[in-house]
Amino acid sequence: MDSAITSIARAAKAASRSLATAPRSVKDAALLAMADALVARGEAVLAANAEDVARARAAGMRPGLVDRLTLTAERVDGIAGALRELAALPDPVGEVVRGSTLPNGLRLKQVRVPMGVVGMIYEARPNVTVDAAGLGIKSGNAVILRGGSAAAGTNTVIVGVLADALATVGLPRDLVQSIDEYGREGAVELMHARGLVDVLVPRGGADLIQTVVREATVPAIETGVGNCHVYVDASADLEDARRIVLNSKAQRPGVCNAAETLVVHAAIAEAFLPLAGRDLAQAGVTLHADDDAARLLGVPSVPAEEEDWDTEYLSLDLAVRVVPDLDAALEHIRAHSTGHTEAIVTSSLASANRFTRELDAAALIVNASTRFTDGGQFGLGAEIGISTQKLHARGPMGLAELTTTTWIVEGEGQIRE
Amino acid sequence: MDSAITSIARAAKAASRSLATAPRSVKDAALLAMADALVARGEAVLAANAEDVARARAAGMRPGLVDRLTLTAERVDGIAGALRELAALPDPVGEVVRGSTLPNGLRLKQVRVPMGVVGMIYEARPNVTVDAAGLGIKSGNAVILRGGSAAAGTNTVIVGVLADALATVGLPRDLVQSIDEYGREGAVELMHARGLVDVLVPRGGADLIQTVVREATVPAIETGVGNCHVYVDASADLEDARRIVLNSKAQRPGVCNAAETLVVHAAIAEAFLPLAGRDLAQAGVTLHADDDAARLLGVPSVPAEEEDWDTEYLSLDLAVRVVPDLDAALEHIRAHSTGHTEAIVTSSLASANRFTRELDAAALIVNASTRFTDGGQFGLGAEIGISTQKLHARGPMGLAELTTTTWIVEGEGQIRE
Numbered sequence: 001m002d003s004a005i006t007s008i009a010r011a012a013k014a015a016s017r018s019l020a021t022a023p024r025s026v027k028d029a030a031l032l033a034m035a036d037a038l039v040a041r042g043e044a045v046l047a048a049n050a051e052d053v054a055r056a057r058a059a060g061m062r063p064g065l066v067d068r069l070t071l072t073a074e075r076v077d078g079i080a081g082a083l084r085e086l087a088a089l090p091d092p093v094g095e096v097v098r099g100s101t102l103p104n105g106l107r108l109k110q111v112r113v114p115m116g117v118v119g120m121i122y123e124a125r126p127n128v129t130v131d132a133a134g135l136g137i138k139s140g141n142a143v144i145l146r147g148g149s150a151a152a153g154t155n156t157v158i159v160g161v162l163a164d165a166l167a168t169v170g171l172p173r174d175l176v177q178s179i180d181e182y183g184r185e186g187a188v189e190l191m192h193a194r195g196l197v198d199v200l201v202p203r204g205g206a207d208l209i210q211t212v213v214r215e216a217t218v219p220a221i222e223t224g225v226g227n228c229h230v231y232v233d234a235s236a237d238l239e240d241a242r243r244i245v246l247n248s249k250a251q252r253p254g255v256c257n258a259a260e261t262l263v264v265h266a267a268i269a270e271a272f273l274p275l276a277g278r279d280l281a282q283a284g285v286t287l288h289a290d291d292d293a294a295r296l297l298g299v300p301s302v303p304a305e306e307e308d309w310d311t312e313y314l315s316l317d318l319a320v321r322v323v324p325d326l327d328a329a330l331e332h333i334r335a336h337s338t339g340h341t342e343a344i345v346t347s348s349l350a351s352a353n354r355f356t357r358e359l360d361a362a363a364l365i366v367n368a369s370t371r372f373t374d375g376g377q378f379g380l381g382a383e384i385g386i387s388t389q390k391l392h393a394r395g396p397m398g399l400a401e402l403t404t405t406t407w408i409v410e411g412e413g414q415i416r417e
Numbered sequence: 418m419d420s421a422i423t424s425i426a427r428a429a430k431a432a433s434r435s436l437a438t439a440p441r442s443v444k445d446a447a448l449l450a451m452a453d454a455l456v457a458r459g460e461a462v463l464a465a466n467a468e469d470v471a472r473a474r475a476a477g478m479r480p481g482l483v484d485r486l487t488l489t490a491e492r493v494d495g496i497a498g499a500l501r502e503l504a505a506l507p508d509p510v511g512e513v514v515r516g517s518t519l520p521n522g523l524r525l526k527q528v529r530v531p532m533g534v535v536g537m538i539y540e541a542r543p544n545v546t547v548d549a550a551g552l553g554i555k556s557g558n559a560v561i562l563r564g565g566s567a568a569a570g571t572n573t574v575i576v577g578v579l580a581d582a583l584a585t586v587g588l589p590r591d592l593v594q595s596i597d598e599y600g601r602e603g604a605v606e607l608m609h610a611r612g613l614v615d616v617l618v619p620r621g622g623a624d625l626i627q628t629v630v631r632e633a634t635v636p637a638i639e640t641g642v643g644n645c646h647v648y649v650d651a652s653a654d655l656e657d658a659r660r661i662v663l664n665s666k667a668q669r670p671g672v673c674n675a676a677e678t679l680v681v682h683a684a685i686a687e688a689f690l691p692l693a694g695r696d697l698a699q700a701g702v703t704l705h706a707d708d709d710a711a712r713l714l715g716v717p718s719v720p721a722e723e724e725d726w727d728t729e730y731l732s733l734d735l736a737v738r739v740v741p742d743l744d745a746a747l748e749h750i751r752a753h754s755t756g757h758t759e760a761i762v763t764s765s766l767a768s769a770n771r772f773t774r775e776l777d778a779a780a781l782i783v784n785a786s787t788r789f790t791d792g793g794q795f796g797l798g799a800e801i802g803i804s805t806q807k808l809h810a811r812g813p814m815g816l817a818e819l820t821t822t823t824w825i826v827e828g829e830g831q832i833r834e
Binding site: 017020021100102106108110113115116194198199213214217219221237239240243244246247251352356357358360361362363364365366367368369371372373377378379389390391392394395396404405406407408409410411412413414415416 | 434437438517519523525527530532533611615616630631634636638654656657660661663664665668769773774775777778779780781782783784785786788789790794795796806807808809811812821822823824825826827828829830831832833
C-alpha cells in the first residue's frame with residue numbers, strides 16, 4: 001500500500017496532467033483567484049500566523065527569524081500582489097526554444113513543457129508557500145510543499161485557501177499540497193519519490209542542502225549558499241567602491257547575495273580602507289581583518305581566522321583581506337567561492353575582463369552591488385530560488401527554469417536509411 | 418591523502434581551467450591533432466584492440482557486443498573523421514543565450530561557459546572514448562573516462578594517443594584521463610567526487626543508471642533507456658505505417674531509439690496487422706501479441722505477458738497491442754513510456770495534436786520513424802548520449818548540453834535601493 005507521501009505525490013502527478021495542457025487564460029485566472037482568496041480570508045491566515053509566531057517566540061526563536069515568519073495585513077496584500085504580477089508574466093509553456101527543417105524534410109522544434117511535479121523544501125517563511133505555489137501553477141506544474149515546522153499552522157491555512165481558489169476555476173485542488181504534517185520523515189520520503197516528483201528545490205541552509213545531496217534520488221537543484229566577494233582593484237573609483245561595498249554588505253545582510261568578504265588590492269588599500277572602514281563601522285559591521293587590513297582600516301576590527309574566508313555570515317560581519325595583485329585576488333576567490341556571486345570594482349578593462357573570464361560563478365558583476373543577483377532585479381519577474389549548481393539552472397531561477405523541453409518532430413512517412 | 422581518483426579529478430579540474438578560456442582555434446587544433454594522432458598510431462590502437470577482442474571472445478561475449486568492441490582501420494578512420502567534424506562545428510562557449518539592459522542601466526548577459534570536469538561511465542565501445550573526449554574538449558571541459566572493462570586495453574592506448582596530441586598543441590594532458598584501471602571502486606569514487614566532477618554522464622543499461630541514481634552525489638544525467646512506442650491511428654496511411662513500423666523496429670534493433678511496442682487502433686487493425694505482420698516476420702522479428710493482435714497478424718506470434726509492455730528488448734522482438742481508441746493508446750503509452758521517444762502514424766490533425774500535447778517524452782514524432790531521435794539526425798552535430806530526464810537536457814545531448822551559463826552584469830557603480 002502507498003505511504004501518505006506516495007499518495008500525495010501520485011495525486012499531484014495526476015493533477016499536473018490537467019494543468020500541463022491548460023491554456024494561459026486558465027492559469028492566470030487561477031493565480032488571480034488565489035490572490036483574491038488570500039486577501040478575502042486574510043483574517044484566518046493572520047490568526048493562524050499569530051499562533052505560530054507566539055509559539056516561536058516562546059521557543060526562543062531569533063528575532064530575525066521571527067520577523068521572516070510574521071505576517072501582517074500589509075504583507076498578505078504584498079504576497080497577493082506578487083501572484084497578480086505572476087499572472088501578468090508571459091507563459092513559459094509552449095515557447096519554441098529552437099527549431100529547424102532537416103534536410104529530409106522533417107520539421108523539428110524544441111518546445112517548453114512543464115516539469116510535472118515540483119517538490120519544494122524551505123524554511124519557515126509563509127510568503128515562500130504562496131510564491132512557490134504561484135510559480136508552479138504559472139509554469140504548469142503541481143507543487144508539493146514542505147515548509148519549516150515553525151510556520152506549519154500558517155501554511156496549512158494558506159494551502160487550504162489556495163486549493164479552494166484552484167477549485168473555483170475548475171482546476172484540481174491537488175495541484176498545491178503540503179506535507180508539513182509528516183515532519184522530517186515526510187521530507188526524506190519526498191526526496192525518494194522517484195518517478196513521481198520531477199524536480200526538488202531545497203531552499204535553506206547548508207545542512208538542508210547536504211541532506212538533499214546525500215539522500216535525494218529525485219533530481220534536485222541546489223540553491224542559495226553564497227560566500228560572495230567584492231574585490232576592489234587597484235584602479236577602482238573610490239566613491240563607487242565605497243557605495244558598492246557598503247550596499248553589498250549592509251543593505252540586507254541576511255540574504256545569500258550579500259557580500260561576506262572584501263578583497264582589496266594593496267595599491268589602493270591605504271586610500272580605500274580608511275573610507276570603507278568608517279562606512280562599515282557606522283553601519284554596525286564587525287570587520288574580521290587580516291594584518292594588513294587591520295592596520296589600514298582606521299576602525300577596530302577582530303583578527304580574521306582561516307575559517308572566516310569560508311564563512312557565510314548572513315549577518316553584519318565582513319572578512320577583509322589585502323592582496324598584492326589581481327592574480328592573488330582571483331586565487332583567493334577561486335579557493336573560497338561558493339559559485340554564487342562575485343563582484344569587482346575597477347576602472348581597468350583588462351581587470352574586468354580577466355575577472356569575468358577566469359572566475360566561475362552564477363553571476364560575475366563589474367562595478368555594481370552583489371545584491372543584484374535576484375530574479376526580480378534581473379527582470380525574470382519572480383524567482384523560486386538562486387541556483388548555485390551548474391546543471392539545468394544557474395543563478396536566479398524564474399518560470400523558464402521550472403520547465404523542461406520536448407522535441408516535436410513532424411514528417412510524412414520519413415524513415416532512417 | 419588524496420585517493421587516486423581524487424588526484425585524477427583534481428588534475429582534471431586544474432587542467433579544465435586552462436581550457437575554459439582557450440579560444441576556438443586552440444580547441445579545434447587539438448581536435449585535428451587528436452584525429453591525426455589516432456590515424457598515425459592506428460596500428461598500436463588496433464593491436465591493443467585485437468587483444469581485448471580475443472579476450473572477450475574467449476570469455477564468451479555475445480557477438481553483438483564483440484562487434485561494438487571491435488575496431489578496424491576503417492572504423493579508426495571513421496572515429497578520426499568524427500573528431501574533424503567536431504572541429505568544424507561552432508564553439509558553444511561564449512554564446513550569449515539572452516541579455517538586456519535593465520531599467521537602472523545595468524547590462525546583463527547570460528553566457529555559455531564550460532561545465533569544468535565531465536565524468537563519463539560507459540560500455541565497452543572504444544569509439545565512445547574518442548567521441549566523449551572530443552565533445553569534452555570542444556565544449557571546454559576536461560573529461561574523466563570510465564569505459565567497459567572489456568575495452569580497457571584499447572582505451573588505455575587511445576587515451577595515451579589523445580593526451581599526447583593535446584600536448585602537441587600546448588594543452589595539458591590531464592584534459593583526457595581514464596580511470597579504467599581502478600575498476601568498479603574507481604567508478605563509485607567518481608560518483609562521489611563532489612566539487613571536483615561537475616557532471617556525470619552514465620551511458621549504459623538500466624543497472625548502471627540505477628547505481629548512479631543510488632550512489633552519485635555529483636550531479637548526473639540519466640541517458641538512454643528507451644521503451645519506445647509506435648501508435649498506428651485509425652486514419653493512418655497504411656504504407657507510411659508499414660515503413661515506419663518496420664524501420665523503427667528493425668533498422669537497428671539494439672539501440673535506445675528502436676521501437677519496442679506497436680500499438681494499433683482497432684479500426685485499422687484488421688487492414689494493417691496482416692501487412693505489418695508479414696513485413697516484420699520477414700525481417701526476423703518475434704512478435705509478442707495480445708489476443709486481438711495474435712488473431713489478426715496472419716503470422717505466428719507468442720502471447721504477450723504483462724511484462725512485455727515494459728521490456729526494452731534491444732533485439733528483434735516487438736510487443737503488439739490492439740486498443741479501442743486514441744485514449745486507450747495514450748493511456749497505454751503513459752503507463753509504460755520511459756520518456757524517450759513516442760511516435761504516431763496518423764492522417765488526423767486532431768490525433769497528432771493530442772499525441773504531441775498529452776504525452777510527456779523527450780521526443781514526440783508524427784509520421785516518421787522513432788530512429789530519428791539522435792543528435793546527428795537532429796542536426797546537433799554530435800551527441801554524448803540521449804537524456805531521458807527532465808533536468809538540464811532532454812533528448813539528444815550535443816555540445817550546448819555540456820555547458821552551463823554565467824550571468825555577466827556590468828554597471829557603473831549601481832547599488833540596490
